[in-house]
Amino acid sequence: MPRQITAFSNPLVKQVRGLREKKNRRADGQFVAEGLRILTEAREMGRLPQILFFAEGTRHPLLDALIATTEAAGGDVVETNADILGKLTSKDNPQTAVGVYPLPATDLAAIDRDAAPLWIVAQALRDPGNIGTILRTGDAVGAGGLILIDDCADPFSFEAVRASMGAIFTQRIAAARWEAFQPWLRSGPAQLVGTSLQTSHDYRDPCYEKPVFILVGNEQAGLPEAYEQECDLLVKIPMLGKADSLNAAVATAVMAYEVINQWRS
Amino acid sequence: MPRQITAFSNPLVKQVRGLREKKNRRADGQFVAEGLRILTEAREMGRLPQILFFAEGTRHPLLDALIATTEAAGGDVVETNADILGKLTSKDNPQTAVGVYPLPATDLAAIDRDAAPLWIVAQALRDPGNIGTILRTGDAVGAGGLILIDDCADPFSFEAVRASMGAIFTQRIAAARWEAFQPWLRSGPAQLVGTSLQTSHDYRDPCYEKPVFILVGNEQAGLPEAYEQECDLLVKIPMLGKADSLNAAVATAVMAYEVINQWRS
Known part of the structure; x- marks a missing residue:
């Protein structure tokens, strides 16, 4: 009772x-x-x-x-x-x-990369709403989870949990410094894909190979150049207007849907 | 001075x-x-x-x-x-x-549909952050502007202006009731495209014809059925996980990039 x-x-x-x-x-x-x-x-x-x-x-x-x-x-x-x-x-x-x-365990050991063809990696994301929205998108695209690199907002905050619309329970969550993520990533199969303004490589051109890890950078600064250099692919989402970037959660979703659309075709 | x-x-x-x-x-x-x-x-x-x-x-x-x-x-x-x-x-x-x-004029007369191949129409969106993020995406995809239907959050609020990252100045903005929007829409060329859970029509299948008007519904309720029936196309963004919907600004972006990607191909 x-x-x-x-x-x-x-x-x-x-x-x-x-x-x-x-x-x-x-x-x-x-x-x-x-x-x-x-x-x-x-x-x-x-x-x-x-x-x-x-x-x-x-x-x-x-x-x-x-x-x-x-x-x-x-x-x-x-x-x-x-x-x-x-x-x-x-x-x-x-x-x-x-x-x-x-609170679930959030060390990298909690991630079984073979459990899903797609993972999302966010670096220094500061907006808990963005983190929750990315979790929600991750669920929608069949991603396995979200790996938070460096100092990100807390995915277990009220705002992030709310924005995730339940995906906080369906997505695996890990948190790690870049120095720990790098060797973990390279200890198994992985295609690390970063979106960048520093490339002319259209995001629709590459062939995405499972498991794909989509790497998203900080809302203001984007990805550090050293992190971009570690990517297997750097791609650009076209920007047809005056702005030079998308909201981080939007960019993640546009990128993730392109990846799964290739696999669905 | x-x-x-x-x-x-x-x-x-x-x-x-x-x-x-x-x-x-x-x-x-x-x-x-x-x-x-x-x-x-x-x-x-x-x-x-x-x-x-x-x-x-x-x-x-x-x-x-x-x-x-x-x-x-x-x-x-x-x-x-x-x-x-x-x-x-x-x-x-x-x-x-x-x-x-x-404040700029926001009546439908402010919209020249020939000025852009793509327009975004949001119905009863309540989150000013979503409205600003949609404006930012609109700029990125070369949309002409955003038409707000029924009771939406104010696009000129601090939160929406901030989230727009400058797109408040590049995107035309109109506000109208559905009853006024409908005859205006049909007074010229228009393909009204709604995203819906009520269809199995994949969003990558149709041929999108300029000018496209992407119609997005309220964060909780989605589009009213009567509005869906007025759409020229109802399409579904695939959902591979447990969730049955995306964040409204994310769904708008995924849809808009598919439309412009078709035209870029």
Whole structure:
């Protein structure tokens, strides 16, 4: 049976509210996902929350299933009110369900490159919304996951998790310095493809060979030149207007769809 | 000669700070763009600010050119400090230059469909970041502009202008209800292309005929069925994972690059 919490001063509420900060996510080894649909997708992937909050008076078959499986797995199920739920998520539009999940391992050893034909590698991406959107795109193109190089925004932040629309649970996530990523990448088959303004090589011309690793650079600076030199292919997405670059998540998607379209043809 | 303002209580500072709200932008007929690079792109497009703020002590050839052309055109050039500049933009990372521009006309009459082979039409898009990102993509694919249907976020908001990275000045922008857009669209040549989950028609199969109007739906709900029925083509971007949709700005870009890639081939 779910227990009830209706006091904002409750220690569990305070702890979960603290998970909006990265240092607390690290210390507690947990992150938060919101929304019945996304929590249900996680459940279908075999990922259950350690703590599940839901709003009193909410009845939905998917919520019932989520409560039942979470309780069966020994999770803590908490019935609360919309006000507290809103404070857990700091949103104007609170969700009916909030789940607290264990942070997965994010070392490169978590990545099995044979598990997918395509992987996305992001370097020094600073916008958590971009990271979440790239995860969502990764899911759509059948990528295996996202490898975050150097200092990126946290993929387990509220904003990134929200923008991922559930892909935080379907995509493998790793984080590494470039110096560690390089030898790992070359320890097996890999075609590292960077998008660059320094080349005239149209992104539709090469033959992409599995497994492809698409490398995306920082929103302002793009890829460091030394990283570009390590790419097996440097390609350019045509820019027909005044601007010289695309949004990082958009460029990743345009590139990734070209790769899978070649394979679909 | 630039005049100096260093008091936060100055009426002009208060007025420009007020432009963060849509009702003030409408009342004053003005919007704000930030950053020397974007203001310079605007200048190169022949768009000059009515008011230009810059930080005292800043020297840059592009800033000098901006000041000179703004003054020559009768604009108000104001030297101020970094603190006030930061307050005008509500950013942690204030820019060295902020421009106040007249809101352009946004009725459909502002759109000359013969001016470009591709136009983007967004319906009920609620995220200003998505609108700015779509403008940026529109510039990159050589689109003529963005037509906003029904209740969309304001393309002249700070967030949208920022995300557009200057495309707010290169893309035509119109806003209309669907009931007005429909007869306008059909008063000339147009291929209206919607992306939909309700079709199995792969987005790479059709032959796209200029001028193409790409129609994108609301972030949550997608396109209303009645709008889909008005499309000349309904196509589907393949989704290989668990998710059933892409971010709206990502979907627009994937679609737009397919269209121009056909024409480039």
